[in-house]
Amino acid sequence: MSVKTFDRGIHPAYHKKLTSGRNIERAALPKTVIIPLQQHAGAPCEPLVKKGDVVQEGQKIADVKAFVSAPIHASISGKVKDIEISNHPGGGRALAIIIDGDGTSRDWKADARPVDINSISADAIRDAVRDAGIVGMGGAAFPTSVKLSPPKGRTIDTVVLNGCECEPFLTADDRIMVEEADHVLLGLRALMKAVAAPAGIIGIEENKPEAIGALRKAIGSASDIKLVILETKYPQGAEKMLIAAAMGRKVPTGKLPLDVGVVVNNVGTAVAIYEAVVLKKPLIERVVTISGNGVNQPKNLRVRVGTPFEDVLSQCGGLKASEGDMEVLNGGPMMGIAQSNLAVPVIKGTSGITVLTAKRLKRVDYDPCIKCASCVDACPMGLMPYRLGDYGKAYRTDDLKSWDALSCIECGCCSYVCPAKRPLVHWIRVGKLKMREEAVRAAARAAKA
Incomplete structure (x- = not known):
C-alpha cells in the first residue's frame, strides 16, 4: 500500500x-455545565438568556451578528444559574453561561x-x-x-x-x-x-x-x-x-x-x-479522548459541551494519585494547553484531555542554542524556529514580521526536537500575541485619526 x-x-x-x-461511550449527563461564550475563532457571542431563565437542550443561548462567529446552544435542559467570568480551557478567562440541569435528555433521533x-x-x-x-x-x-x-x-x-x-x-x-x-x-x-x-x-x-x-x-x-x-x-x-x-x-x-x-x-x-x-441537532456534544499515563481508565467519551474536566476524569477512574506531579492538557502533548485546575469545561474544540505524570513532563530548565538547526530540519513550514524563538522572547515584533512568524502553525515540532530543550513554540506564541496586540492598537489609532 x-x-x-x-x-x-x-x-x-x-x-x-x-x-x-x-x-465511544456516552458520558453521564452533567448536573451543571459551564458554557463559555468564546468557543471559536472570531467574535465572541453575547448571551440571549439571563440568570434564572429556564432553557431547553439545544436552545440557542448566545449569538452575535459578526460574520466570523458561531452561535452557542444549551447542552442540557435546566435553569441558568449565572452568567459570569470563568476559567477557559484555552487559557485565561471568559464570560460563560452556567446551567444547572434538570436531569432530562432529548432524543434527537426520535x-x-x-x-x-x-x-x-x-x-x-x-x-x-x-x-x-x-x-x-x-x-x-x-x-x-x-x-x-x-x-x-x-x-x-x-x-x-x-x-x-x-x-x-x-x-x-x-x-x-x-x-x-x-x-x-x-x-x-x-x-x-x-x-x-x-x-x-x-x-x-x-x-x-x-x-x-x-x-x-x-x-x-x-x-x-x-x-x-x-x-x-x-x-x-x-x-x-x-x-x-x-x-x-x-x-x-x-x-x-x-x-x-x-x-x-x-x-x-x-x-x-x-x-x-x-x-436538526446543534453542536452540543462531541467525542473526547481521555488518555495518558496519569489517568486510570483511558476512554473515548461522548461529552456534553460545558462538562467540567473533573467530571469527565471521574468517569475514567480518576487520576493516578500515587504518581505524584501531573499535567492535565486540553488536547494532546504537542499542541495542548496545560490547565491550572480541573473546573474548566469541555468546549467545542476539546478533542482530548491528556494526563501526563512526572515521568513524561517536560523539563523546565533549558540550555543555550547550539545552532544545530534541528528545529529548521523539522519545521514543516520551512521557517527558522531558533530565530523566531529568540525574537518572540525579546518581543522583537518587527523581526518576527521579517522572518514570517505568522506562518508558524505552532505545531511544536521545533520544541520537540531541540536538544537544548528550549521552549521555542512558547516564545513564538508570545511574540505573535504581541504582534496581534500591536495590530489592534494600530487599528484603534487609525480609527480615531
Whole structure:
C-alpha cells in the first residue's frame, strides 16, 4: 500500500493503543455545565438568556451578528444559574453561561426524518451549519459556515476531510471513522454540495487500519470520493501539510486553502454537519479522548459541551494519585494547553484531555542554542524556529514580521526536537500575541485619526 506525505515533520511516540480499540461511550449527563461564550475563532457571542431563565437542550443561548462567529446552544435542559467570568480551557478567562440541569435528555433521533442531501440547496446547508453553531472540531474551532462561504468568483473543486489525527494519544476521530463511517460520508457530501465541489477526499494515516476498512466500505463504488492513505507523521493533519500530501498542491504563504480550490474540514465536523442537516441537532456534544499515563481508565467519551474536566476524569477512574506531579492538557502533548485546575469545561474544540505524570513532563530548565538547526530540519513550514524563538522572547515584533512568524502553525515540532530543550513554540506564541496586540492598537489609532 503506497502512502503519501509532506516534507519534514517528526515521528513522536504516538501512544494510540491506549484508546484506539475502545468504543465511544456516552458520558453521564452533567448536573451543571459551564458554557463559555468564546468557543471559536472570531467574535465572541453575547448571551440571549439571563440568570434564572429556564432553557431547553439545544436552545440557542448566545449569538452575535459578526460574520466570523458561531452561535452557542444549551447542552442540557435546566435553569441558568449565572452568567459570569470563568476559567477557559484555552487559557485565561471568559464570560460563560452556567446551567444547572434538570436531569432530562432529548432524543434527537426520535424526530429525525430521512433526508436526501441532493435535494437540499447549498444555501440551506450553509444556514443549517451556521444555526447549529458548528466549528472545526480538530482543535482550531474556526466557524464552518465561513469556510462554506468562499468569495464570489472563487471556485472550490475539492473538499478534503482530515482523518489524520496525528496528535499523540488522541483517537476520537479514529473511533468516529470506525463507528460512524456512513455519517462521515453523508457529512462530506453535504460539504461538497455547499461549495459545489465535484470531488471529495478523505486523508487518513496508515496507522488506522480499522477506520480505513470502514471508510472503504462506506465509499463503496462512488467515483467522486477518494480515500488517500498517508504516512503516519506529525503534523500530517495540519491543513497545508494535508493538502500537500493528499493533493500535491502548495498553499502559498499568507494564503488559505480556498486559494488553491480546496476546503478542509475534520471528520468530526462532518458528522456534526450530518446531525445538523438530518437530525436538526446543534453542536452540543462531541467525542473526547481521555488518555495518558496519569489517568486510570483511558476512554473515548461522548461529552456534553460545558462538562467540567473533573467530571469527565471521574468517569475514567480518576487520576493516578500515587504518581505524584501531573499535567492535565486540553488536547494532546504537542499542541495542548496545560490547565491550572480541573473546573474548566469541555468546549467545542476539546478533542482530548491528556494526563501526563512526572515521568513524561517536560523539563523546565533549558540550555543555550547550539545552532544545530534541528528545529529548521523539522519545521514543516520551512521557517527558522531558533530565530523566531529568540525574537518572540525579546518581543522583537518587527523581526518576527521579517522572518514570517505568522506562518508558524505552532505545531511544536521545533520544541520537540531541540536538544537544548528550549521552549521555542512558547516564545513564538508570545511574540505573535504581541504582534496581534500591536495590530489592534494600530487599528484603534487609525480609527480615531
